[in-house]
Amino acid sequence: MIVPASLRRHALPVLIGLLTVLLVAAAFTTPGFFTLGNAQAILTSTIFVGMVAVGMTLIMVSGSFVSLALATTATVSAMIFMALLPWGLLPALLATLLVAAAVGAVQGLVIGGWNANPIIVTIAAAAVMEGLAIALSKGVTINPTGLDYRILNERFFGLPLGVYVLALLVMAVEAAMRLTAFGRMVHLVGDNRNAARAAALPLGTVGIGVFAIAGACSALAGIFMGSFNHSASLLLNRGTLGYDAIAAVLIGGAAIGGGRGTVLRTMLGVIVIAVVTDLVLLRGYTTGTQVLLKGLVMVAFALAVHLRQETRA
Amino acid sequence: MTARSRSATERQRRLRALIPFLVLILVAAIAFSLPLWSGRAMTGFAVFNTFQNAATLGLLALGVGLTVIVGEFDLSSIAIFALGGLLAVRFGETQPLLGVAVAIGAGGLLGALQGGIMAATGISSVPLTLGGFIAIAGLNHIVANEGILAYADYEVGLWLDSPVAGFFSPRSLIVVAVFALVWAAMRYTRLGPEIRATGADRRAARASGVATNGLVTLVFLFAGMCYALGGALFAYSTTAAKYDLGLDPFIFAVTAVLIGGVSVEGGRGTALGILIGVVALSLLDTVFLQLALPTYLVDLARAALLLLVVMIEAPDLARKVSAWRARRASRG
Numbered sequence: 173m174i175v176p177a178s179l180r181r182h183a184l185p186v187l188i189g190l191l192t193v194l195l196v197a198a199a200f201t202t203p204g205f206f207t208l209g210n211a212q213a214i215l216t217s218t219i220f221v222g223m224v225a226v227g228m229t230l231i232m233v234s235g236s237f238v239s240l241a242l243a244t245t246a247t248v249s250a251m252i253f254m255a256l257l258p259w260g261l262l263p264a265l266l267a268t269l270l271v272a273a274a275v276g277a278v279q280g281l282v283i284g285g286w287n288a289n290p291i292i293v294t295i296a297a298a299a300v301m302e303g304l305a306i307a308l309s310k311g312v313t314i315n316p317t318g319l320d321y322r323i324l325n326e327r328f329f330g331l332p333l334g335v336y337v338l339a340l341l342v343m344a345v346e347a348a349m350r351l352t353a354f355g356r357m358v359h360l361v362g363d364n365r366n367a368a369r370a371a372a373l374p375l376g377t378v379g380i381g382v383f384a385i386a387g388a389c390s391a392l393a394g395i396f397m398g399s400f401n402h403s404a405s406l407l408l409n410r411g412t413l414g415y416d417a418i419a420a421v422l423i424g425g426a427a428i429g430g431g432r433g434t435v436l437r438t439m440l441g442v443i444v445i446a447v448v449t450d451l452v453l454l455r456g457y458t459t460g461t462q463v464l465l466k467g468l469v470m471v472a473f474a475l476a477v478h479l480r481q482e483t484r485a
Numbered sequence: 486m487t488a489r490s491r492s493a494t495e496r497q498r499r500l501r502a503l504i505p506f507l508v509l510i511l512v513a514a515i516a517f518s519l520p521l522w523s524g525r526a527m528t529g530f531a532v533f534n535t536f537q538n539a540a541t542l543g544l545l546a547l548g549v550g551l552t553v554i555v556g557e558f559d560l561s562s563i564a565i566f567a568l569g570g571l572l573a574v575r576f577g578e579t580q581p582l583l584g585v586a587v588a589i590g591a592g593g594l595l596g597a598l599q600g601g602i603m604a605a606t607g608i609s610s611v612p613l614t615l616g617g618f619i620a621i622a623g624l625n626h627i628v629a630n631e632g633i634l635a636y637a638d639y640e641v642g643l644w645l646d647s648p649v650a651g652f653f654s655p656r657s658l659i660v661v662a663v664f665a666l667v668w669a670a671m672r673y674t675r676l677g678p679e680i681r682a683t684g685a686d687r688r689a690a691r692a693s694g695v696a697t698n699g700l701v702t703l704v705f706l707f708a709g710m711c712y713a714l715g716g717a718l719f720a721y722s723t724t725a726a727k728y729d730l731g732l733d734p735f736i737f738a739v740t741a742v743l744i745g746g747v748s749v750e751g752g753r754g755t756a757l758g759i760l761i762g763v764v765a766l767s768l769l770d771t772v773f774l775q776l777a778l779p780t781y782l783v784d785l786a787r788a789a790l791l792l793l794v795v796m797i798e799a800p801d802l803a804r805k806v807s808a809w810r811a812r813r814a815s816r817g
Contacts, residue, residue: 175606237611288799289749291558291611292739296792299736303785311781375801415619428612460626460728467620474612475602482607 175479184425184476191469195447202454210454212330214446219334220246222442223393224417225424226338226345227276227386229438232421233349234382235362235430236283236290242390243414244298245272248305249394250404253321254314261320268395269388275301276387277380284379287365305406313405316398324399334396341389346435354381362430412463419470420445427481428474444469501753505746505761512765516772525775532652534774538767540657541722543760544715546738546745547664548596548708550759553742555704556684556751557610561599562712563735564621565592569716570726571625574634581641581721588717589710595621596709597702604698622729629728636724645722656718661760663711668756677755680704685752733784740791741766749798 199205224242231239249272256264279297283290326333349355361368361378369375393413398404423441426433448469452462520526545566552559569588577584599617603610636642645656653661671677682690683697691697720726745762747754766787773783796802 237609238615282796282799285801286796286799286805287801288795289558291560292743292749292791292795295732295736295739296788296795299732299784299788300792303781303788306781307785412619415615418615419619422612428609458626458631460623460631462623463626464620464623467616467618467623470619471613471616474616475606475608478606478608478612 175482180479180482183479187472187476191444195444195451198451198455199447202451204454205451208330210450214443214450215335216332217446217449218439218442219332219338220393220397220413221416221420221445222338222439223341223389223396224413225420225438225442226341226435227389228417228421229424229426229433229435230345230349230358230382231290231386232426232428233362233430233433234284234358234378235365236379236382237428238290238418238421239279239294239383239386240291240414241279241294241298241301242386242417243409244301245275245387245390246394246397246413247404247406247409248272248301249391250398250401250408251305251309251314251394251406253391253395254316254398254404255309257321258317261323265395269391272387272391272394273384274387276383276385276390279387280379280381280383281376284361284382285376287375302406302409309405313403313407315403321399324396334400337392337396341392342435342439345385345389349435354378358382359431362427362432364431412466415466415470416445416449417442419466419473422470422473422477425477427477429481432481501746501748502758505744505758505765508744509761509765509768512768512772516768516775519772519775523776527771527775529651531771531775533648533654535764535767535771536652536657537646537654538770539760539763540654540660541719542715542734542737542741542767543660543763544663544711544718545734546741546759546763547667547756548711548715549735549738550742550745550747550754550756551667551680551704551711552610552708553747553749553751554684554754555680555701556687557603557701557705558614559596559599559610559705559708560614561595561617561621562614562708562738563730563732564618564625565595565709565712566716566719566734567625567726567728567730568592568595568621568628569713570720571628571634571716571728572713573717574636574720574726575628577641577717577721578637581638584721585714585717588713592709592711592713592716593706594709596712597706599709600702600705603705604701625728629726631728634720634726636720636726638721639724641721642724645718656722659718660715663714664756664760668760671756681752681754683752733787736784736787736791737766740787740794743791743794743798749795750800 204210224246227242228238249268252271253264253268256267259267279293282288282293324333328336349358357373357378361373361375365375397408401408420441421433421438422428423444424433424438426438448465449462452465516527545562549559549562569592572588572591573584576587599613602608603613646654648654649658671680679690679695679700682693682695683700687697741762742759743749744765745754745758747759770783773786
């Protein structure tokens with residue numbers, strides 16, 4: 173490490189300050205930013221990224237870096253949900269969540285239990301899911317049966333139902349991470365896997381639990397994505413959902429190496445990402461500029477959080 | 486370590502070194518037995534195609550493999566590969582070599598930048614190169630102007646893909662030459678042992694006098710050049726460059742690297758092994774092509790293969806299997 177101690181200590185606060193100043197300046201110079209409609213739009217845009225980011229936080233805290241399969245899980249879940257709607261809304265919803273949790277659990281066993289490389293496993297899992305989705309759907313868009321699903325697009329007090337579901341999800345997972353033995357085990361495994369193994373903690377069970385929850389959270393995002401688009405296909409995965417979720421977790425201050433991070437702080441990251449996206453769109457920048465900026469923000473936060481950790485260590 | 490466990494480790498090491506060759510023999514057996522069970526045959530053109538396919542993604546796999554051997558993992562590789570193609574097309578319209586030079590320069594610069602940051606800060610390559618991947622992907626959108634860049638000089642592509650000695654082409658020979666260069670450098674200079682030592686245990690390597698920071702930067706610089714050269718050659722060959730190539734080429738590269746005997750834990754692997762992995766996987770693709778399987782099925786098979794390989798490589802699975810064997814032996 174050849175970075176001066178002062179830079180290591182101050183990198184994160186300086187970066188947060190810089191980003192805040194930039195965002196505030198951009199907000200004040202962007203016509204249409206300070207409107208109720210735009211605030212509602214920003215909150216609405218947090219639904220999908222937020223739900224995926226909840227699962228991503230658990231994965232990062234557990235020491236499994238990130239999953240590159242969650243955006244695909246959301247997309248394939250949207251397809252499953254649409255295909256199962258003839259069973260009725262509730263059975264379709266529960267079955268989709270269960271399938272996604274099971275797919276996540278298998279990845280969790282391989283990553284958490286066997287210590288396989290999480291990046292490679294999740295990239296391969298995403299490709300397998302996509303392949304199976306094309307095989308089963310024959311590559312066509314899946315349209316919903318009936319209109320029951322539209323309740324998921326309802327608005328209450330100006331905000332879509334998804335925002336309230338996201339808020340409940342965040343509170344439930346945050347409480348589980350703080351108050352249950354499972355939450356403590358996730359932190360311990362992420363902090364030091366070898367020590368956790370020596371303490372006979374069930375690494376496989378923790379991995380399965382974390383990835384199953386992440387799978388279910390992504391499925392929930394997929395269910396809302398499918399309902400919002402009134403159909404589902406792999407084209408839903410064309411955006412930057414998974415990367416936005418990772419960026420949000422990093423901006424929220426979670427340690428990429430595991431052991432540190434909270435779902436509540438991740439939600440701050442989700443809001444920052446939503447505001448950046450909104451500003452870029454309002455200012456008429458291209459997709460390329462938007463993606464480039466997100467990548468740079470992600471690199472800067474990953475570096476700053478890493479340097480802060482090095483200072484503490 | 487006892488003599489018994491030492492010999493077991495040595496046996497395991499030799500077996501691992503044989504894996505790429507065994508996989509290649511297995512895939513070749515499948516390929517050349519096609520007429521016996523499918524009514525289709527491996528023609529000379531199919532073999533040529535295999536080497537062309539290997540040439541397309543070979544340098545991507547070589548770069549990724551080198552970063553894995555040095556104990557890191559470069560997620561930005563596929564974005565730099567795409568950028569190489571875009572820059573070659575953009576700057577090589579009248580002078581193809583200038584396009585290649587700009588591409589290689591940019592790839593090397595981006596690689597060195599990421600490697601240098603890793604060396605200076607000690608940050609893990611995963612978040613850094615993931616952010617790098619996203620940022621470079623955005624840059625690719627901008628360079629391509631949100632579209633596909635067409636390359637007007639068809640002659641360059643025709644020359645690059647013209648048959649040489651029946652099975653090869655200038656493009657595949659360039660790729661083989663780069664592999665040979667890396668193989669020789671790792672075999673006959675201190676680079677090979679130092680890269681492996683750094684990948685196996687960075688702290689121990691540093692204590693032994695290896696300049697690990699410079700080495701990581703150098704490996705990422707060279708890997709970036711490899712990705713960009715591969716992308717440039719591919720763009721000239723197809724007379725077009727896209728800003729987004731998806732993750733399939735990356736899956737191919739990582740699978741080839743692991744099949745080629747590179748340990749995902751770092752510290753183990755050779756350029757020859759990676760080349761064999763690339764050829765084996767390309768041959769498998771040719772088999773799929775001969776069987777006229779749909780693309781999604783090929784991608785599915787490749788991803789399933791990667792999943793299988795990474796599961797076999799999982800360190801704690803090996804530990805569990807050893808413990809189970811020991812329990813069984815003690816009962817017996």
